Structure formats: structure tokens, C-alpha cells
Amino acid sequence: MKETVYNDFYLGAGCDVVIVAGCGISNCGGQDSQHDGIHRFFLEEGAKMRYVEKHYGEGDGRGKRILNPVTELHLQKGSYAELEMVQIRGVDSTERVTTAELAEGAKLVVAERLMTHGSQSAVSVYKVDLNGADSSADVVSRSVARDESYQKFDALITGNAPCHGHSECDAIIMDRARVLAVPQLDAADVDAALIHEAAIGKIAGEQLIKLMTLGLTEAEAEEQIINGFLK
């Protein structure tokens, strides 16, 4: 089964909206299913949007479900977009592509939470163009990779004007998982201030020890640490 969902959102000048999208693919039958969505957002001057997209897949991460959401953002002068993207378990393979272009004074905030398990792979691609003066972007990803899963965080922020760009990838790696962070900053203006932070590591032993001294087993301590991290 293969399907593509198209959604275009036009947000008029000065509006203030919250959009909630959700998708839980159930594919216990074992056959492949693909579910792609293309979301395009056009924010007019001063428009304000909060967009929440949550995917909680089922299954053990070894079926063959595929999820490829594409998000395209066009932010006009002084508009503001906040994206919360959550993907926890279940989906076997994702390639999430988010592109954004920002005009003068526009602001983009992205918070991504991701947990992969089984043999899943999850690729997150961000391409943000800060085109207008005083535009800014803050792209933050927190993720946990378990079992044999694979994650790639690929973020390119381009500063074409005096602007502020920040991206951050903070990943906990477990078992035999693999995490690749590819941060890219492209400054084409002397007043473009761009920062990237990336940290990949296993759960700190001292965190486990502390929770175990409070009576949790090692597995319970791990769950608490991960749940908090992805909260």
C-alpha cells in the first residue's frame, strides 16, 4: 500500500493558530506500507503558528513500515513558526525533510524528539534559509537510538542576512545503534551568527547509579532517564 497526503496551509496576516497532526500507522499484517505526507505552510506577515506532529508507531521495529513526511515552510516578514515533531518507536524507516525560508524578522523554532529501536532507520534533514535581516532559527533535536537502529541528523542553516541560527543535536546511543550528526552552517553575510552543537553518547553511568541508589533497577533507571530526556 502506498499513499501520499497533501496538505497546504495558508495563514493570513496576523493570525495565531495551533495545528495538530497525528498519524499512527498500524501495520501488523506484515506487508509494507508507506505513508507520505507533504505539508506546506505559507505564513503571511506577522502570522503565528504552532504545529505539532506526533507519530507513535506500533510493532517491534522489524516490520517494514515507512514514513516520509516533508514539511515546507515559507515565513514572511515578522511571522513565527514553532514545530514540535515527535516520533517514538514503531515506524521502521523515516526520512523527514523540513525546509524553511525566512524573511525579515521571521522566527522558526523546531523541537524534535525521536526514539528508534529494532532495525529502524530515521533520517532528519533540515534546510533553513535565513534570508531576511533579523530572522532567526532554533532547531533542536533530542533522540535515543536503541538496538540496531540508525539515525542521521542533517541540518543546514544558511545565513544570507544579519541573522541568528542555532541547531543542536543531542543523542543517547544504546546497544548496537548508530547515530550520525551532520551539522552544516553556511554564512553568506558578515553579520550572520550561526551556531551548531552536537553531542552523542551513552547514558552516563553516574545517572544510572544515582537512580539505582534510590531503589530502581538498572532497566527502570534507564527508562526514567530516557523518558525524561525525550519529555
Next chain:
Amino acid sequence: MLTLNHIRYEVEENDQCIDIIRDVGFTVGDRKFVVITGPNGGGKSTLARLISGVIRPTGGQILFDGADITSLGITERARLGIGYGLQQPVRFKGIDVKDLLRIAAGRSLSTDEACAYLSRVGLCARDYVNREVNASLSGGELKRIEIATILARKPKLAVFDEPEAGIDLWSFQSLIRVFEQMREEISDGSILVISHQERILEIADEIIVVAGGRIERQGPREEVLPHLIGTASAVNSCSRLTERS
């Protein structure tokens, strides 16, 4: 309550065997307040880690309420009633103070209950209860939260590793009150504190001086304290302040 018999702890480094704890034995009796003191690097924190199960001794035996716990892990010892406040508390991204207190108590806590523990360690509770236990907390705040987790846990034996470190002098008296309250609250409970502070040594029932991985001296406070006054083991908070200025 707790007995250490001939405890040894050796580590191997570059094919060399280093003795960190060399044949240490002592008992913490029921309802006792015992303070371990001694120079930096003497082995005090190592003893706390051996007692809580973070590391295992390479020799000797640890008894808790008469049972041999030498081979038990951290979780099992915690569940038997051993609490451990770390010298350097741990930070967690995404876990807030209330979560940590709830985990410590082993049950859900109302905001009021959580706040009560924080107030006892001198934190203005409402400001802290929903804060994340992350890098945004100062060292002293973190240390107080660490102590609050032990209060919430109500262990039979509470081990505190330098609880006064990073806590300002003004709140020192309240810290001592925390220990006194704990003694009243946890019937049959004992407290083992690692400290360099004279005022904590002054409220001890017994003092153990550890240096070079050995016990240099141990006994009732009245016997041991006179030997320590003026040495590096007992730092008077005022003299420390005068030195600094």
C-alpha cells in the same frame, strides 16, 4: 546496623596494584550518628561507594542488620535501606526535582509533600519543585536537592558524602537541624556522614579518621575530637572564612 570487616579495595593501573582501602573495619550502631573525616584522598568517598554497592571490595565483608550484603548490588542495598547522598550530585536533562523526589520516595508525592522536603533543605520550594535537575542549577542548589532525595527516601542508614560542600555558611545551621530531625524521625535509623566540618564533628556520637586507606583513629567524639582540633581534618568554618578574606 552496619559492619565492615577487613575491607580492602585495590585497583589495577598500568599493571600496578594500588591499595586504596587497606583493611578497614568499623561498626555503625543503631541510632548512631557517625562521622568519617580525614585528609583529601584518604579513601572516605571510596568507603561510601563500597557501602552503597557502587563498587565491590576486593577483600572483606560488609554486614547490614546482621546479613552479609557484600555481594549485593546497588538496587538491592537501596531496597534494604541504605541511602547515599553523593559528594558530587548528578544532573539529568528532563528529570525535574519533583520526579527525583518521587523516585526517591518510591511512591507518588503531592506537590505539598515535595515542597516540604525542599523547604527542609532551605530551598524556597515553589521555585524549585518543577525545575529540571540539569546544568541550570547551581552547585549548592544541587547539593541541597541531593539531601532532599535522601530525606524523601527515609533510609535506615543514610550515608552523606560531604553534605556541607557548596552550602553557604548561613544555611549551615539548618543543615545540622536536618540531621537532628532525621534522627528523631527515622526510629532506629543511623547516619554516616563524611565531613571536614568541626560543627558536624561536634554533633557526632563517634568519629572515624581515615587516612591513606586506613583507619587512623576511631572512637567516641569526646576521645577523638581533641586530637583533631586545629588539624586539617576539622575545619572551623570561621577560620576558613578568615583565611579567605
